[in-house]
Amino acid sequence: MKKICVVGAGFSGSVIARQLAEQGFSVDVFDTRPHVAGNCHTERDAQTGVMVHIYGPHIFHTSNERVWNYIRKFDEFVPYVNRVKAHAQQHVYSLPINLMTINQLFGKQFSPSEAREFVKTLGDQSIDDPQTFEEQALRFVGEKIYRTFFYGYTRKQWGMEPSELPASILKRLPVRFSYDDNYYSSKYQGIPKNGYTYIVEKILDAPEISLHLNTAFSREMAAGYDHVFYSGPIDAWFGYEDGRLSYRTLDFEVIRAEGDYQGNAVINYCDESVPWTRVAEHKHFTPWEEHEKTIVYREHSRLCEGGDTPYYPVRLVRDKAQLGRYVEKAKSEANVTFVGRLGTYRYLDMHITIAEALEAADLFLKAEKEGVSPSAFCIDPLA
Numbered sequence: 001m002k003k004i005c006v007v008g009a010g011f012s013g014s015v016i017a018r019q020l021a022e023q024g025f026s027v028d029v030f031d032t033r034p035h036v037a038g039n040c041h042t043e044r045d046a047q048t049g050v051m052v053h054i055y056g057p058h059i060f061h062t063s064n065e066r067v068w069n070y071i072r073k074f075d076e077f078v079p080y081v082n083r084v085k086a087h088a089q090q091h092v093y094s095l096p097i098n099l100m101t102i103n104q105l106f107g108k109q110f111s112p113s114e115a116r117e118f119v120k121t122l123g124d125q126s127i128d129d130p131q132t133f134e135e136q137a138l139r140f141v142g143e144k145i146y147r148t149f150f151y152g153y154t155r156k157q158w159g160m161e162p163s164e165l166p167a168s169i170l171k172r173l174p175v176r177f178s179y180d181d182n183y184y185s186s187k188y189q190g191i192p193k194n195g196y197t198y199i200v201e202k203i204l205d206a207p208e209i210s211l212h213l214n215t216a217f218s219r220e221m222a223a224g225y226d227h228v229f230y231s232g233p234i235d236a237w238f239g240y241e242d243g244r245l246s247y248r249t250l251d252f253e254v255i256r257a258e259g260d261y262q263g264n265a266v267i268n269y270c271d272e273s274v275p276w277t278r279v280a281e282h283k284h285f286t287p288w289e290e291h292e293k294t295i296v297y298r299e300h301s302r303l304c305e306g307g308d309t310p311y312y313p314v315r316l317v318r319d320k321a322q323l324g325r326y327v328e329k330a331k332s333e334a335n336v337t338f339v340g341r342l343g344t345y346r347y348l349d350m351h352i353t354i355a356e357a358l359e360a361a362d363l364f365l366k367a368e369k370e371g372v373s374p375s376a377f378c379i380d381p382l383a
């Protein structure tokens with residue numbers, strides 16, 4: 001039986017490892033970190049007893065039946081609806097922008113159809129062919145909504161003017177004309193009772209899987225394996241020989257306090273004058289637990305440099321051209337499949353990550369059966 005290596009013990013790597021282990025393959029899993037679950041890692045805070053999402057808040061949501069049935073084999077999910085609030089210009093608003101937000105911002109009592117007509121009058125119709133994020137936002141929602149909710153937040157999150165970002169970021173009208181403030185529209189939404197790390201530990205708990213934490217895997221180590229699934233950064237695999245792909249990283253300012261700090265799990269800060277982008281109070285993700293103390297993360301975004309944890313791929317024109325060169329190299333690499341958010345340089349929610357990992361394992365097994373080489377990618381990273 002072939003020997004498989006999986007680089008990264010996040011959802012991508014772990015799901016692939018388990019799927020292949022169940023087919024009898026012997027799988028070595030490596031991760032540089034001292035824990036599994038990658039950026040979804042959760043850990044109970046010793047001082048407050050609260051389950052903390054160490055790399056930022058994670059809410060599970062999906063409409064994919066296969067993914068929902070898969071993930072619930074490893075833990076119970078408690079239904080959870082993410083209702084985000086916004087601090088902007090000395091007021092608190094409901095997000096995503098909905099009928100409540102519009103009525104709050106303009107001091108009105110609009111019905112859905114009145115609000116729809118009103119927002120139409122705000123949009124700058126003189127912008128025929130929006131090229132930038134700013135033009136697109138102004139065309140859709142006009143100056144006041146743009147300045148209140150988008151301008152400062154976008155500048156802080158991406159470190160650049162919205163006029164430097166492509167219009168494609170804002171594909172649809174970012175407003176709901178109802179009081180629905182559920183952040184996601186997925187069929188299933190929840191938080192795992194025991195946290196994400198518990199789930200990934202269970203996924204990796206199979207006799208065919210050997211886990212090597214605190215171990216960085218490099219290209220030279222691939223020689224000992226018949227096939228490698230790599231969920232690390234694609235540019236790192238090639239020693240950054242075509243330069244580093246840009247990412248944003250996050251710094252978390254940790255605050256511990258008594259009682260309830262902000263009354264909600266996530267509050268976004270839209271004003272440019274406030275240095276953080278959002279504040280997450282972790283105990284609100286587990287409302288079934290009781291804690292007297294609380295732990296809060298203030299999230300600051302900045303450009304990712306060597307040694308930082310990559311969070312959000314920037315994916316602007318320059319990065320895409322650079323990615324294209326790495327993709328070409330990856331396609332001529334024998335016996336390596338690049339997967340996950342870092343291996344394909346895309347922002348992926350957990351359910352997409354899991355769906356793609358299941359698909360990667362299926363495609364590998366199919367290629368094995370047919371006696372052909374598995375492909376370097378299961379999706380097109382440039383799409």
Ligand SMILES: Cc1cc2nc3c(=O)[nH]c(=O)nc-3n(C[C@H](O)[C@H](O)[C@H](O)COP(=O)(O)OP(=O)(O)OC[C@H]3O[C@@H](n4cnc5c(N)ncnc54)[C@H](O)[C@@H]3O)c2cc1C
Nearest residue numbers: 008010011012032038039056058059217232340341349350
């Ligand atoms: C701030 C933030 C909030 C998010 N919130 C949500 C949310 O609410 N809901 C949602 O569905 N999704 C959310 N996501 C997305 C979620 O984090 C990803 O879907 C998920 O982490 C992707 O898993 P992965 O396995 O592809 O990558 P990762 O979790 O990054 O795992 C990759 C692993 O590979 C390891 N690695 C890399 N290189 C090497 C190497 N050379 N050798 C050994 N190990 C290596 C890394 O240490 C890492 O552990 C959020 C993401 C961010 C950044």
